[in-house]
Amino acid sequence: xxxxxxxxxxxxxxxxxxxxxxxxxxxxxxxxxxxxxxxxxxxxxxxxxxxxxxxxxxxxxxxxxxxxxxxxxxxxxxxxxxxxxxxxxxxxxxxxxxxxxxxxxxxxxxxxxxxxxxxxxxxxxxxxxxxxxxxxxxxxxxxxxxxxxxxxxxxxxxxxxxxxxxxxxxxxxxxxxxxxxxxxxxxxxxxxxxxxxxxxxxxxxxxxxxxxxxxxxxxxxxxxxxxxxxxxxxxxxxxxxxxxxxxxxxxxxxxxxxxxxxxxxxxxxxxxxxxxxxxxxxxxxxxxx
Numbered sequence: 001x002x003x004x005x006x007x008x009x010x011x012x013x014x015x016x017x018x019x020x021x022x023x024x025x026x027x028x029x030x031x032x033x034x035x036x037x038x039x040x041x042x043x044x045x046x047x048x049x050x051x052x053x054x055x056x057x058x059x060x061x062x063x064x065x066x067x068x069x070x071x072x073x074x075x076x077x078x079x080x081x082x083x084x085x086x087x088x089x090x091x092x093x094x095x096x097x098x099x100x101x102x103x104x105x106x107x108x109x110x111x112x113x114x115x116x117x118x119x120x121x122x123x124x125x126x127x128x129x130x131x132x133x134x135x136x137x138x139x140x141x142x143x144x145x146x147x148x149x150x151x152x153x154x155x156x157x158x159x160x161x162x163x164x165x166x167x168x169x170x171x172x173x174x175x176x177x178x179x180x181x182x183x184x185x186x187x188x189x190x191x192x193x194x195x196x197x198x199x200x201x202x203x204x205x206x207x208x209x210x211x212x213x214x215x216x217x218x219x220x221x222x223x224x225x226x227x228x229x230x231x232x233x234x235x236x237x238x239x240x241x242x243x244x245x246x247x248x249x250x251x252x253x254x255x256x257x258x259x260x261x262x263x264x265x266x267x268x269x270x271x272x273x274x275x276x277x278x279x280x281x282x283x284x285x286x287x288x289x
Contacts, residue, residue, distance in 0.1 A: 001094050004037050006112050008090065013116045013164075017154045031086040038089030041097065054092055061085050068285045077285025084286060110171055114185060117168040121188035124153030124161070151195035162198030165189045166205040173209060174216070 011030035015023035042050070051058070064084060068077035098105035127135045128151075139150045139158060153161040168189035172182050193201060213220055275284070 001037070001097055002108055004033055004090065005094055005108060008034055008087070009109065009112045010116055013113070013120065016156065016160060017120075027083070031083050034090035035082065035086035038086060038091075038093045041093035042089050045096070050092075050096070057088055057092070061088065064286045067283045070282050071285030071288055073285060073288055077288055080286040110175055114168065114171050114175065117164050117171075118185040118188055120154055121165055121168060121192045122184075124151075124192055125188060127154075150197050151192070153192055153196075158196040158198050159201070161192055162196040162201035165192035165196070166201040169193065169205050170208060170212075174212060 008030045011026040015026040061081070061084065064081045065078075068074060068081045071077040095105055124135050135151060135153050136149050137152055150158045151161065152158045153164075155161045155164065166189070168185060172186045172189065175182075193205060210224065213224060
């Protein structure tokens with residue numbers, strides 16, 4: 001089980017790297033292996049207790065299957081349902097089989113993910129100096145020269161690099177361990193997250209970190225309140241005193257010009273609402289966007 005878990009994590013993280021060829025080869029192998037192992041374990045250990053514990057998961061997969069069967073792109077949708085089922089069945093098999101063994105069964109998952117994403121971030125940063133063209137690319141309409149060049153690291157898009165680095169930051173902040181390696185992982189994650197200019201993941205990383213800190217680190221609540229008040233007083237003082245601050249660099253980094261239409265998301269949301277109204281219960285199949 002542990003070997004299969006490591007294979008799955010490494011394959012799913014590496015498959016999206018922009019320069020390794022067809023991502024479906026790694027994904028197909030890893031998830032195919034998980035589907036066989038997971039389904040075998042679930043079928044051999046099926047009982048009422050397991051059904052009661054995981055009925056929301058099984059129900060979700062059933063909905064995905066029905067939606068796929070009625071989808072205008074049935075073949076593609078069903079493949080995505082099978083992909084989802086492979087990971088979910090294997091997760092059930094792994095954590096159930098490890099639950100009676102000593103130690104935390106999630107340690108292997110977290111440690112493997114942290115190591116893999118740290119390697120991705122460190123290599124991405126090094127390539128800025130070694131080969132700029134690999135980790136930077138133009139985003140948007142390639143025929144429009146007004147679209148900017150953004151950092152994407154080893155991944156095909158800045159948003160994917162933002163998701164990876166944001167996840168790494170969260171894992172490192174709230175996992176125990178020596179700071180000699182946590183510091184390196186955290187620094188590489190923060191650097192990559194900042195360089196992507198992905199505002200969504202900036203907000204997500206900040207908001208969720210504060211939220212988790214407030215709940216699980218009650219001893220740090222006073223510090224969080226003090227820092228928040230300090231920043232508020234500083235910003236308020238600058239505004240009241242009328243101090244001139246050059247924000248050109250901040251506006252460029254945060255891509256202020258695209259806030260009016262949320263980088264095109266408003267148009268997408270309008271289409272989503274219209275499509276949802278046409279098929280609110282069955283949908284169009286998993287991942288059919």
